[in-house]
Amino acid sequence: MKLTKSQRETVGNSFLLKDLALEDRDRILDSLEAESYRGGEPIYTPSEFKRALGIVAEGEVSVMKPGGAQLNVIPKGGCFGAAALFDDSETDFAYVTTLIAHKACQVVFISDEQLEAWIVRYPVMALGYIRFLSGRVRFLNRRIDSFTSPSSEEALIKYLKEKAGEDGQLQVTGGYARMARSLSMSRATLYRALSRLESDGLIRKDGNLIVIVSR
Numbered sequence: 001m002k003l004t005k006s007q008r009e010t011v012g013n014s015f016l017l018k019d020l021a022l023e024d025r026d027r028i029l030d031s032l033e034a035e036s037y038r039g040g041e042p043i044y045t046p047s048e049f050k051r052a053l054g055i056v057a058e059g060e061v062s063v064m065k066p067g068g069a070q071l072n073v074i075p076k077g078g079c080f081g082a083a084a085l086f087d088d089s090e091t092d093f094a095y096v097t098t099l100i101a102h103k104a105c106q107v108v109f110i111s112d113e114q115l116e117a118w119i120v121r122y123p124v125m126a127l128g129y130i131r132f133l134s135g136r137v138r139f140l141n142r143r144i145d146s147f148t149s150p151s152s153e154e155a156l157i158k159y160l161k162e163k164a165g166e167d168g169q170l171q172v173t174g175g176y177a178r179m180a181r182s183l184s185m186s187r188a189t190l191y192r193a194l195s196r197l198e199s200d201g202l203i204r205k206d207g208n209l210i211v212i213v214s215r
Helices: 007-012 022-031 114-123 123-148 151-161 174-180 186-198
Strands: 034-038 042-044 050-057 060-062 070-074 100-101 107-113 169-170 203-206 209-212
Touching: 007 022, 034 209, 042 060, 050 114, 107 203, 123 174, 151 186, 151 209, 174 186, 186 203
Parallel strands: none
Antiparallel strands: 034 107, 042 100, 050 107, 060 070, 060 100, 169 209, 203 209
8 A cells, every 4th residue: 555644754754765856756756565463473484585675654563582582572664584585595595583563563675676776876775775784783792792792880980981082081961771782781781890899999970971080
């Protein structure tokens, strides 16, 4: 079905289309359609999936591990399939997770052939795609760092040293929830790590200001 006004705005603000000229973006949005899924309905499985980029135009999509544990929830405006879209490995490709409609949702699918044609015609689209994938690589690197750190305190102090100014001070922007996401840990874990570092005399915390007392 054709996109509603709200869905056009959501998809138009995606990393793929937001930098296009207005008339080019409208032309592409006119050509797109959304597929509807009921809550709990599979969208992608390891054996059944599309060679396409999926943009969530309405609702939410759950990302599930093979064993059934939920890894993530992709919100309205989020996407999936970007990293594997142009995979040209000779072995049989399998999608590594299962995607399920978290609740009733609508998804816009853009095939690899269609996206390749658009990138040739609109080079700015390629830049948006590269920026998005670069962000994913940075996120995964941070996850790896957090997994290999001896403790949450070690991961946190490393983060603080990297982000603090020369005076050893860091003003937390976006709140501690955002910092926790950056460190791939829960807010409760972050607060415990901050408390331990503060009690050990390594940092001093005043609201959203953190001061490294000893480097």
